[in-house]
Amino acid sequence: MSGNGSDDEGDEPKLTAYAxxxxxxxxxxxxxxxxxxxxxxxxxKIDHLTEKPPARQKVDANSPIIILDGADGYFxxxxxxxxxxxxxxxxxxxxxxxxxxxxxxEAEKHxxxxxxxxxxxxETLFPQWAFELSQGFSLVLYGAGxxxxxxxxxxxxxxxxxxxxxxxxxxxSTTIREVLAAAAAILLDDPNVKIPKAxxxxxxxxxxxxxxxxxPYATYKPKLVLLIHNIDGEAFRNDKSQSIxxxxxxxxxxxxxxTVDHINTPMLWDSAKLSSFKFIWHDATTFASYTAETSxxxxxxxxxxxxxxxxxxxxxxxNVGIRYVLESLTSNARGLYRVLxxxxxxxxxxxxxxxxxxxxxxxxxxxxxxxxxxRCSEEFIVTNELNFRTMLTEFYEHEMLxxxxxxxxxxxxxxxxxxxxxxxxxxxxxxxx
Numbered sequence: 001m002s003g004n005g006s007d008d009e010g011d012e013p014k015l016t017a018y019a020x021x022x023x024x025x026x027x028x029x030x031x032x033x034x035x036x037x038x039x040x041x042x043x044x045k046i047d048h049l050t051e052k053p054p055a056r057q058k059v060d061a062n063s064p065i066i067i068l069d070g071a072d073g074y075f076x077x078x079x080x081x082x083x084x085x086x087x088x089x090x091x092x093x094x095x096x097x098x099x100x101x102x103x104x105x106e107a108e109k110h111x112x113x114x115x116x117x118x119x120x121x122x123e124t125l126f127p128q129w130a131f132e133l134s135q136g137f138s139l140v141l142y143g144a145g146x147x148x149x150x151x152x153x154x155x156x157x158x159x160x161x162x163x164x165x166x167x168x169x170x171x172x173s174t175t176i177r178e179v180l181a182a183a184a185a186i187l188l189d190d191p192n193v194k195i196p197k198a199x200x201x202x203x204x205x206x207x208x209x210x211x212x213x214x215x216p217y218a219t220y221k222p223k224l225v226l227l228i229h230n231i232d233g234e235a236f237r238n239d240k241s242q243s244i245x246x247x248x249x250x251x252x253x254x255x256x257x258x259t260v261d262h263i264n265t266p267m268l269w270d271s272a273k274l275s276s277f278k279f280i281w282h283d284a285t286t287f288a289s290y291t292a293e294t295s296x297x298x299x300x301x302x303x304x305x306x307x308x309x310x311x312x313x314x315x316x317x318x319n320v321g322i323r324y325v326l327e328s329l330t331s332n333a334r335g336l337y338r339v340l341x342x343x344x345x346x347x348x349x350x351x352x353x354x355x356x357x358x359x360x361x362x363x364x365x366x367x368x369x370x371x372x373x374x375r376c377s378e379e380f381i382v383t384n385e386l387n388f389r390t391m392l393t394e395f396y397e398h399e400m401l402x403x404x405x406x407x408x409x410x411x412x413x414x415x416x417x418x419x420x421x422x423x424x425x426x427x428x429x430x431x432x433x
Contacts, residue, residue, distance in 0.1 A: 108289055115145075115287050122150055122284055129257075129282070130158045133222070137278045138249055138256035140231075143285030147259040148229050148292055150284060155227055155257070164225045169233030170293040173420065175427070176241045180206070183248060186224050203247060210252050223253035230293065231258035232265040242268050246276035259284070261293075322417075322425065325398045333391045335381040336372075337400070341415050341422045343367045343375070348419055363404050366414030 129139055141147045155164050163186045167179055180202045184195050187206055196202050226249070228236075236242060246269075249256045256277070269277065326334050347365035373388050382388040392413070395401035402416045415422060 104289060104291070111287070118286060119150060122286070123153070125282070126154050126157060129154060132280050133225075133255045133257070136252075137280045139258070140279045140281050141257075141259045141284035142261070142265075142281060143283050145286035146288040146290045146293060147284050147286055149288065150286060151227060151229070151257060151259060155225060159221070159225045162221050162225055163223060164227055167226065167228045169228050169230035169236050171296055172234045173296075173424070174233075174235040176236065176244050177202075180244065180248070183224060183226065183254070187251070187253060199244065203244060206248065207251060222255040224251075224255070226254055226256045228256070228258040230261060232260045232262045232268060237268065239268075242273055246273040249278075250276045261290075321398075322400060322421075325394075325400060329394060332381045333394060335379065336376050336388075336391050337395065337415075338426065339375050339379065339381070340367060340372060340401070340413065341426055343372070344415060345419065345422055345426065363402070363412060363414050366404070366412035369403075369411040369413055372413055 132139060141151065152166075155166075165179075165182055165186065168174055177199055180199060181195060184202055184206050188195075188209055193205075196205065228245075231245070236245065245256075248254060326337065344365045344367065347367075351365065373382065373385060376382045376388060382391065392401060396403075400415060401413055403411055403413050406412050417425075
């Protein structure tokens with residue numbers, strides 16, 4: 001209220017007296033009063049808890065940013081979608097083999113002294129590792145970097161006069177049958193003993209030929225040191241191989257030293273396998289390059305397929321991808337794929353050829369659509385042609401099957417992978433489950 005007892009025109013009184021039990025007027029009541037009196041209303045802030053905010057308008061870049069609280073603030077910040085990048089790895093420039101080799105050699109020069117000091121630190125633990133092996137435990141070395149040279153150095157220093165079987169688990173062509181055959185030849189040490197072909201028979205023969213350990217540690221040497229680079233490699237990444245290795249490790253004349261690199265490696269072993277392995281874990285981080293481990297793959301096309309198309313590009317999901325796809329399918333679908341690749345390998349053997357040239361070569365050994373359907377029907381894999389085509393669609397979508405037409409126009413189905421990949425798939429238990 002002004003000093004002369006009257007309000008200035010167009011101005012709201014600065015002070016207003018109210019009775020003790022009388023509440024001051026709300027913003028709405030004050031606006032209505034001003035409208036009745038013809039008094040212009042001043043712009044006021046919107047109470048975001050009780051009123052609806054005005055329509056969104058363009059804001060000058062230089063104007064201050066107002067951030068609302070509560071639910072209105074959340075929706076105000078999410079009213080527009082953020083701009084998404086359209087960039088992808090496929091848009092990166094292709095890397096040539098020469099460039100890749102140059103970058104790898106350049107990377108090896110960095111922190112060389114630090115990596116050498118780290119190796120020397122691990123070498124101080126060699127006596128501890130040897131003692132743990134003498135007490136019936138197995139060693140697992142994990143950590144970033146290749147541990148191949150470190151493990152070989154340990155074996156050469158402490159087991160130079162003992163049989164050491166080095167298994168390259170990172171080599172996808174390594175088989176558990178080869179490991180068992182080599183271990184049997186060392187443990188049995190009798191050229192007159194005929195080693196069976198069946199894996200269970202070989203394992204039983206090995207386990208029956210156990211000898212008592214001789215302690216103490218200073219004089220104990222195992223008859224066989226099983227040194228596995230990447231026990232979690234593609235070659236042994238299945239339950240059957242891990243079960244056989246755990247039983248072989250339980251032999252009282254076998255010591256196991258293994259390396260791992262996959263973060264999900266412990267998921268390979270259940271409690272029964274772990275009780276047989278008796279693992280002791282050691283951090284053996286070296287930061288060394290995985291030159292040997294990646295030598296079996298083209299580093300420029302890692303994750304590509306096992307075969308090649310007519311343009312020389314990769315076809316299909318690759319060896320690991322094939323297994324993932326097969327695991328997600330039904331047993332009947334896996335049976336269909338088994339029939340197909342069995343026919344294809346038989347055709348290769350009859351022709352004395354190999355499917356090494358990709359699509360142009362693999363298609364020669366394909367099977368006719370009607371013939372494949374008939375064979376699957378005979379094995380009760382499919383019940384009708386609709387069911388048969390539905391199964392084929394799964395393989396077509398993952399590029400595990402391709403179709404073409406021969407000279408007379410007959411549809412021919414084939415797997416676009418080389419002979420080695422097909423043979424490994426046929427030996428895999430997943431197709432026989």
